[in-house]
Amino acid sequence: MGINNLDKILQLVPSLNYADTKWLNNSVKEKLNSDTVGKVIAEREQTVSDCPHCHSIEFVKHGVTTKGIQRYRCKECRKTFCSLTGTPLFKMRKEDKWLAYAALMWDGVSLRKIARHLKINLRTAFFWRHRFLQMPNQNQPASFTGIIEADEAFLPESFKGCRQMPRESRKRGGGKVPLVPFLISYQRGDQFTYRVMDRNTKENLAEAITPLLTEGCCLCTDGNLSYKSIVSNLDIKLDHKRIIASDGRVIDDVYHIQHVNGFIAHFKEWLDRFKGVGTAYLGNYLAWHIWMRDKGYGEETLWINEALTV
Numbered sequence: 001m002g003i004n005n006l007d008k009i010l011q012l013v014p015s016l017n018y019a020d021t022k023w024l025n026n027s028v029k030e031k032l033n034s035d036t037v038g039k040v041i042a043e044r045e046q047t048v049s050d051c052p053h054c055h056s057i058e059f060v061k062h063g064v065t066t067k068g069i070q071r072y073r074c075k076e077c078r079k080t081f082c083s084l085t086g087t088p089l090f091k092m093r094k095e096d097k098w099l100a101y102a103a104l105m106w107d108g109v110s111l112r113k114i115a116r117h118l119k120i121n122l123r124t125a126f127f128w129r130h131r132f133l134q135m136p137n138q139n140q141p142a143s144f145t146g147i148i149e150a151d152e153a154f155l156p157e158s159f160k161g162c163r164q165m166p167r168e169s170r171k172r173g174g175g176k177v178p179l180v181p182f183l184i185s186y187q188r189g190d191q192f193t194y195r196v197m198d199r200n201t202k203e204n205l206a207e208a209i210t211p212l213l214t215e216g217c218c219l220c221t222d223g224n225l226s227y228k229s230i231v232s233n234l235d236i237k238l239d240h241k242r243i244i245a246s247d248g249r250v251i252d253d254v255y256h257i258q259h260v261n262g263f264i265a266h267f268k269e270w271l272d273r274f275k276g277v278g279t280a281y282l283g284n285y286l287a288w289h290i291w292m293r294d295k296g297y298g299e300e301t302l303w304i305n306e307a308l309t310v
Ligand SMILES: [Zn+2]
Pocket: 051, 052, 053, 054, 055, 056, 074, 075, 076, 077, 078, 079
């Protein structure tokens, strides 16, 4: 745009009424947000190194998408792709609203409020939430070393967000809502992780915790006898500290499960604002909560940058 056009716009600003000024302000903000997202995507384009479908490195440029993103065609599998293929941002529209959406997600604002605020429909808000939640979920650690805290927690089973109620209801005895168990583990001084379990059985707990344990680590749990049995059946050697409340909550000043207990309390409190979370999405919310805790509120483009590195 020439300087004359900009001058013309600026000259008109003082004559705008309040509503129009607000509208202009929003348009400018959206434009800025969209440019920031565009820059992040452009940077991503520089790093495309192989076909996301077959990982061949033989590909050629193949026009641009409607958004102006470079498209490629793989010489091996003949499929086309762009720099967003395989990332949570693929085929998401309205990129001028992504940053504002990410900010509202950080604040734990409800979907209805987000939809109203950003003038998007509720279905879009819902679809985006799960795209946004997908990314942290793909970055879970495989195993832990050193001192590991682990504890189970429970939330009522919920079919919120599911199109159909499952045919086989798990309701048993007195119509009580069954509880869904999940395991929270923490490698001391480093990272939390989670596993959502099917049932509260020793077998499920063993499945959840065993992959995390490594030779020589020290596992801290509560007095649940299942852990004792699981540890005794392992092929690896590790130290197991059972923190039994009546024995005191900390052993030798270092062995305790207070970090995981604190995390669980904080997570449940944070979850309250969503007024019930579908069990199918519980893992996504856990991953998001862990991610927020690890990153703090970083750069406004943090989420979008990381979504593009998966
Ligand atoms: Zn390919």
